[in-house]
Amino acid sequence: MKNSALLTLAAFTGLVSLSATAGASEPQWQKDKSYQLTILHTNDNHGRFWSNRHGEYGMAARKTLIDSIRAEVAAAGGQLLLLSGGDINTGVPESDLQDAEPDFKGMGMIGYDAMAIGNHEFDNELAVIRKQQSWVDFPFLAANIYDEKSGKRLFKPYQIFTKGDLRIAVMGLTTDDTKKLGNPEFMGNIAFTKPVDEAKALVPELQEKADVIIATTHMGHYQDAAFGINAPGDVTLARSVAGIDMIIGGHSQDPVCADAQGQMITKYKAGMACMPDTQNGTLIMQAHEWGKYVGRADLEFKNGELNLVSYQLIPVNLKKKVKNAEGKKVRVLIGDEIAEDAKLKAFLTPYQEQGQEQLQQKIGSVDGKLEGDRGVVRFQPTNMGHLIALAQMEKVGADLAVMNSGGIRDSIAEGEITYKDVLKVQPFANIVSFVELDGKELWDYLSVVASKPIDSGAFAQFAGVDLTITNGELKTASVNGQAIDAGKTYRMAINSYIASGGDKYPALNTHSGYVNSGFVDAEVLKDYIQNNSPLSASAHDKGNVIRN
Template sequence: MRFFLLTSLLVTLTACSSSSNNTDSAQYLTLLHTNDNHGRFWHNEQGEYGMAARKTLIDRLKAEAKAQGHAVLLLSGGDINTGIPESDLQHAEPDFKGMSLIGYDAMAIGNHEFDNPLAVLDQQQNWSNFPFLSANIIDKTTGETRYQGYKIFEKNGLKIAVIGLTTTDTAKIGNPQYIGGLEFKDPTDVTAKLAPEIDKQYNPDITIAVTHMGHYVDANFGINAPGDVTMARNLPKGMLDIIVGGHSQEPVCMKEANVADKSFMPGKECKPDQQNGTWIMQAHEWGKYVGKAEFKLENDELTLLNYSLIPVNLYIDDENGNKKLAAEYIEPNKNLQDILAVYQQKGAAQIAGKIGNVDAKLEGDRNKVRYEQVNLARVIIAAQMQSVGADFGLISGGGIRDSIQAGDVSYKDILKVHPFKNRITYIDMTGQELFDYLQVVTSFPPDSGAYLQYYKLSFKRINDTLSDVKIAGKPLDMAKTYRMSINSYNASGGDGYPTLTNKKGFVSTDDTDAQALKRFFEQNSPVKAADYAPK
């Protein structure tokens, strides 16, 4: 157990440090971190983030820290996979190789690392020169951990234990076709057993959990699996010195105890969370920031001297509404940029060209598809219904990963919406069977990936009672047979949907969600967004 202090917390948007040089009695650690990369190895259209600029910044931060006599550790909170077609089409090879060249020490395994078969994740580990960590993923066949659980680092005289942990929600939101042989154990239980074993064997100076579990303010995790705050509160005080997290994709900046600083923006001060003697940090998403924490260890007391989220070429609005850089421009590292450019060009060549157009935005933003019915969901379902001749269709909102803007639509736009390569499936059910199924899927609340999006279906749900179900505007006939379209992820039980793959009348096709949506635009453009507006 260790006693923690917060003294002179100076938060800046630059890499400045107020630490003094190392002494015989004091040791120092500069901890750098990112999370939820989601395929963003390349900068966006505005030149924001990107791994080449990230490398320039991290190289500078490492050099400054080492000049002050600090140990340096660079961690990722996981979810390197899935988000940008140029990366997805290459199984994130540029992302993992880019991270290796930047010099990451370790990463947590995120739920999106299972968007592909396990053999792909094994290949990604082979591409990388740092370990993928998760102590709570168990191989059901062997009963052993499937991946490396922890790593001991010895840096500048400091012995640092890093334990990897993955959200148990992966069992629900991961692709059931790929994770059926894995068990995701409770991270708190695993850590409570593992940390003392590590302490006894290695006697580390500092123990860090690098996690992909999510930060939920004051442990309000809702229908999600418990995250970093819950774990820190439930472990013995000081068992973990630091949690470097991911998954909830937010900057963890606190106004006061258990109150988030909702005013945070690039370039502003950020104070990380602290729960039960454990600091909790997260750097939003996509490499938009590099988190930098400076610690002093003296007389077995760990003190946080500085913390900052340093923006990587992010733009903000000035007082006149014009775009300006939130901090000084970071020149991309030319060597890494040249290496990544080859991958960017290769990926871009596969998705170039117009396939159709739409007259207004099709809404697919995360803060919409998990809360309310959106027009893009209806277009997606219409495409899938057309593929299999269904009477109606549904999907979970969390499967929609981006919007489609008004104007010309490219295959890249389609793949940003549908990066998962799910197949289109259907099932023929009687009205009674369908009603029983809808009893479950209509119960999922907003603010969850399971939130139901539907088309050619209507119903009422009041006081947890389902009623007035209609298919294509007509009352549900309990004796009639209906065909429902659904993707293979939800049909296999993804997001907690009832499993359909073992039911009579279930058929899986070879058509993918991306292929169906691409074909829909090719055949129905110009698409009129108003035709798919929720009623």
């Protein structure tokens, strides 16, 4: 017994060391030689392959910028990697309706080396993700996503790039909130393990195989690791796992910027200087969202050490409003103008046209008018107000929802409904969010929003809650037929605009129970209409609010 156990153990360790030797290449870098390495990064593309109506961002201009940096780095004898922090999918109908084909193929043409998988990649079923992988020749990386049945990883955990004498490992990690945030239908047999555990297990292996270790993640940057009820993000990862040189992040959609003293800048504006957040010797970077910036880190590798030489967030044709000579507000470029790459622009144009055409197709129908006229929706509860709030509530599994009537910009007439109709109602692309509040917090919040005056955009619409409001004062409130209980926790859906204090609502986006689902409001409404048509206009009449 004892002997055979020993033998097995010996055979096992023998096997491990053998395979480790076989898999590991030897360091190629030369003593005292300095190597230049440039890492470029973007994250949270969210369907923004095309520039916006002010000519900001867009993949064609991004390509021009990246091509020029590539040429500069190559001329100086340096090496370059281009990485994405994930969430390529979801956010712009023209992209969503085509499974983000222009976005992925555009990334291929720009020459991305690898991407992290974001939670929004799972807004589609796995077969769509596999199709998206087939469109490009760079890897989708995730060390912590498994097939529950086979116990096998669904994606490559890491890739090792040989760049001149340097071996660079890039591992992918995805927020383990993905299952909580996304569509359960698409994630039945998929398990998301804890990124920190996977990284702890992988880093020693990567240290044998590579000179530089980068994590490209989609976990969010939460300052000082204050992640609230979100899953832990990049700061926790850096503090928990030694040996990661850089984290290229995404998900929280921040420009992650520290000042020269290392203090995080909370109100970063394009054009300001920006340094990565440094935690436990790990550089953490994130380039806001949508390709608004390309993050550029220039590093020096020497004698096994990697040091940051310079860092910048380069704005991609971002503009600011200034007053011109006549006192009129006009938009002017913040940085240098970046021309659009003609070849990529020509490639993307048919997708943009096709997407716009698809917006005209029928998505559902309604048997009466859904009331969103400004003169009505800002004065009384309406079926449109209730419908929008209900769609958001159901999307994030909330108990109730609050919607500001100022965010409702049009009605929908009886009959067929198109995506374009929905975009007229909700044109702002606010993000559906939720917050978990105790009963007292919820009562206090509802008291404030119930008191918002008529004829203002702040006038509130509700779903999932019965209210009595007398002269603007909240008298009764119940959820699921039960009066609000101070000791219970409630989940309330709201949009990102009011969450951040818009329409003078109490700000909740810094509450520890706040979660940004990442879903655009118009898409949430479109999905609800698609799944519930034909809609009954009267079923949504007024919701359950009594005002007297």
